[in-house]
Amino acid sequence: MSSKFGGFASTLVYLNLSSSFFGGRVPLEVSRLSKLVSLDLSSEYYQPPVLDKVTFGRLVGSLTKLRHLTLDGIDMSSINTSHALMNLSSSLRSLSLSDCDLRGKFPSEILHLSKLVSLDLSWNFDEPIDKVTFDRLGRNLTELRQLSLSGINMSSITPHALMNLSSSLRSLRLKNCDLRGDIPENIFKRPNLKLLDLGGNQNLNVPKLNHSSNLEVLGLSDMSISTEVLDSVCSLQSLKHLYLIQASFPGGRGFPLSIMNLSSLELLYADGAQFSRGVSVLPVSIGNLVSLQYLSLSNCSLTGSIPTSLGNLSQLSVLELSVNQFGGKIPSSLANLRQLKYLNLGDNQLEGRIPDEDSLRYLNLAHNSLIKVEQLPWTVLDSLDLSCNAIHGHLPIPPHGTTAFLISNNSLSGEIASLICNVTSLQILDLSSNNLIGVLPHCLGNFSNSLSTLNLGMNKLHGIIPPIYAKDCQLSYLNLNGNHFEGPLPRSIRNCRELEVLDVGNNKIKVSKGCSNNEPPPSNLSGGNDGSNSNITFGWKVVVIGYGCGLVFGLIAGYVVFQTGKPKWFVTLVEDQQHGRQKNPKIGNRSGGRRI
Incomplete structure (x- = not known):
């Protein structure tokens, strides 16, 4: 992060650098921006920026006009939380320090910020919040509308103490807080409360609810919920988003039909939910939820056919049904979904034609039983994964705008047509483990300035490797x-200065002993004598011997999202699936896409 921001000291009132992938230390010069009213330095970078105690001390001491401060994901581990937060401006209206590696006790010093409307301290602190501090939080911060304490140990707080929180609360996130006992039904009846996330509190008992709740978003992920309680939840006519990720339903006898009562439901996220002890069938009545925009039921032990009634969900933009036991043909009715952007049917036993919906941006049909693929019909498609099927015939050519095309572990034959070089936006191309023959098209080395992953391993290609790698490879x-x-x-x-992985093993390639300036290549790198004068001078970082069936989703996400900047719907879904800590998916909306 540049230290030149101090040059804007006399004018800048709003600074937002969220999700900008900057690293290093937050420069001291930021504290010179004395007129700032809003500052957002939040980061989701795997090597987050570091904010040390000197810079933070100057920042809170100098930026006295701040009303909104967001530092989510910044490394603040060296800061003494109690002392640092004591000096924050009492005029602050919103403070967000989520996942900042703050340690020790929950800071009671935060309670002097009586004008706070929004407070997020989630995923911090080593020690439980005590009863006295939590009680003061309710008494002092009476204007709070949004409160997130997810990931903070609240085992010493009785659920009834939640009733002392501000009556103005619209959003309350208490995911993975180790709350225990019975949560009072009146929490759900608060007239202003629209969002409540209680997920991950496995010792918390949720009561049967009545129709009087105004909740629009409810998170009950990773909890054990009786069918009676779920039925009562599904009577909430205002409910729009329901999170049941990895939830279990003791006594359940299949996919809960009561969900079909949620006529206003726009999002159902239930990946990994255990609806019964055995397999379940997705009912035809799922097609009655005509307001659904997002349906995710991955790894739910669903079997049978995919209901054709899904074609009635005209508002659907995301459909995630991977890692189940669906069989039969892919319903042709899915072509009716004109808003569909993301479709994942991977890891099932599906066959038949591929849905040819033009709106699709991401399609995953890997690990199924597809046999034949006609010419791919789409005009716009970011990512296409057809790996690990039984597809035969010639290599299909993806649409021009495709950035990731994976069709490994099939039975493709014939040569690689030079038409593949017309797909100039490709970043990932995986044609490995097929029966492709012939020589490599000369255009393959320089047809795309963005191609970062090329896997042609385990085929029957021959000839020389074309000497056509461009300078901007x-x-x-x-x-x-x-x-x-x-x-x-x-x-x-x-x-190819960015090359980290090169595998030419099990060929007849001649590689000189001087090709590596960091590490010697492994012995199987050369299939013949080491007599070449190639004099390759790039540095080896990794040399591998290939991998199994297809690229993992994380690799696709890494290239497609973080290198190209995909739409928010895609970033959100990727991060919800891939974020390593149990804090996600968060409910709500924040820049960077981690919350839905």
Whole structure:
């Protein structure tokens, strides 16, 4: 992060650098922006910026006009929380310090910020919040409308103490707080409360609810919920978003039909939910939830056919049914979903035609029983995964705008058509473990300035590797293992300055002993004698021998999202599936897409 921001000291009132992937230390010069009213430095970078105690002390001491401060994801582990927060301006209206690695006790010093409307201290602190501090929080912060304490140990707080919180609360997030006992029904009846997340509190008992609740968003993920309680939840006519991720339903006898009563439901996120002890069938009546925009039922032990009634959900933009036991044909009615952007039917036993809906941006049909693919029909498609099927015939060519195309572990035959080089936006191309023959098209080395992953391993390709890698080559992963290539590595491969993985094992490639300037290549890298004069000079970081069936979702996400900046709906879904800590998915809306 540049130290030049101090040059704006006399004018800047609003600064938002959220999710900008900046690293290093937050510069002291930020504290010179004395006119700032709003500052957002939040980060989701895996190496977050560091905010030390000196800079933070100057920041809170100098920025006296601040009304909104957001530092989510910033490393603040070196800061003494109690002393630092004591000096925050009493005029603050919103403070968000989620996931900042703050340690020790919950800071009672925060309670002097009586004008706070929004407070997020989630996923911090080593020690439980005590009863006295929590009671004062309710008495002092009477204007709070949004409160998130997710991930903070509240085992010493009785659920009835939640009734002392501000009556103005519209949003209350208490995910994974180790709350125990019976939560009072009156919490659900608060007239202003629209969002309540209690997920992950496995020792918390949720009561049967009545129709008087105004809740629009409810999180009960990773909890054990009786069918009677779920039936009462499904009587809440105002409910729009319901989170049941990895929830279990003792006594359940299949997919709960009471969910069909939620006529206003826009989002159902229930990945990993255990609806019964065995398998369940997705009922035809799912097509009655005509307001649904987001339906995610991955890994729910669902079997039978995918209901054709899903074609009635005209507002649906995300459909996630992967890792189930669906069989039969992919319903042709899915082509009716004109708003559908994301479709994941991977890891089932499906067959038949691929839905040809033009609106799709992400399609995953990996690990199914597809046999034949006609010419791919879409005009716009960011990511297409057809790996691990039984597809035969010639290699289909993806749409021009595709950034990730995976069709490994099939039975494709014939040559790689040079038409593939027309897909100039490709970043990931995986054609490995097929029966492709012939020589590589000469255009394959330089047709795309963005191609970072190329896997042609385990085919029957032959000839030399074309010497056509352009100076702006972006390849970081190149796998040609298990073919019949011969001759030397081309000199032009040294133009690939980003190359981290190169696998040319099990060929007849000649590689000079001087090709590595960091580590010696493994012995199987050369299929012939080491007599070449290639003199490749790039640095080896990793050399691998290939991998199993298809790329993992995380690799696709890493390239497709973080290198290209995909739409918010895609970023949100990726991060909800991939974020390593149990704090996600968060409910709500925050820049960066982690919350829905």
